[in-house]
Amino acid sequence: MNATTNSRIGWTDLPAGVRVAVERIIGGEVVAAVSQPGGFSPGTADRVRTADGRRAFVKAVSSAQNDRSPHVHRQEARNVAALPAHAPVPRLLGCHDDSTWVALVYADVDGRHPVTPWHADELAAVQDTLVVLAGVLTPAPAAHAPTAAENLGYDFAGWHRIAADPPEDLAPWARGHLAALCAAADRGLAALAGDTLCHLDVRADNLLVDAAGRVTVVDWPWACRGPAWLDSVLLLINVALYGGHDPEALLRAGPLTADVDPDAVTGVLAGFAGFFLDAARQPAPAGIPTVRTFQRAQADALLPWLAHRLR
Secondary structure, eight states, rough: OOOBSSSSOOGGGSOOHHHHHHHHHHHOEEEEEEEEOOOOOOOOEEEEEEESEEEEEEEEEETTOOTTHHHHHHEEEEEETTTTSSSSOOOEEEEEEEESEEEEEEEEOOEOOTTTTHHHHHHHHHHHEEEEEEEEEEEEEEETTBBBBHHHTGGHHHHHHHHHHHHTTHHHHHHHHHHHHHHHHHHHHTTOOOOOEEEEEOOOGGGGETTOEEEOOOOTTTOEEOOHHHHHHHHHHHHHHOOOSHHHHHHHOOTTHHHHHHHHHHHHHHHHHHHHHHHHHHOOOOOOOHHHHHHHHHHHHHHHHHHHHHH
């Protein structure tokens, strides 16, 4: 299961004026661009090189690809601008916004996405990086960021919407435990207090690992203020999706998750499972045809884990 869109545009698809604006930010004419895999944006995601050897990563989109995507890029620009320079995140070189196109220009990170199913060494490196990140981002440096409960309030009500209108293919175990799943997700939402700036979308395609094993956390539009352990739980959801490890054992041993109230973790897992399952039955957003399949796969990976924890 690859977290990717198959309708992404490329550097040469950008209007000439947008390309010129990006080149001004980088400081040279772009002579090569390579589209990058992963993610669900229908816009560009290109590593570019200028005639004098400068390198950058460019992501750009307009409402023609998806009407929400420019706003998402604007959110990301604001969030990343608030991150401290020593955080393991890419450096934002500049932003172009002409009210139609929004382009973010980052310093290029010479890395690749972690291998999935996850390799143990890369998984450990990401867990260690999330510990560093939580320390650097507590207290949250972005006062404008919403709380995790604000960001996830609608999403975590997914089980309530499912209970009101269960899909025909709902797993029998979930159908028989809808009341418990609704209650667990409600508890999960109530457990999201905290003053750490959380990424809220930690998964393999939002991480880069360089040749020395250092990890960079990319793509920050959903940043919010919540508990220090939230991103580590999201990482384990991604591990559960791809298989090869016991997420329950990783949860118990995790540096940020070992001492968290088990009911809080169960609630957060329930909240995300309900969100994924409810979202997966909706029509695909414009320009992002594969996201519903990915959401359903995440829900299917979470349900057996939830069944174990709710026994």
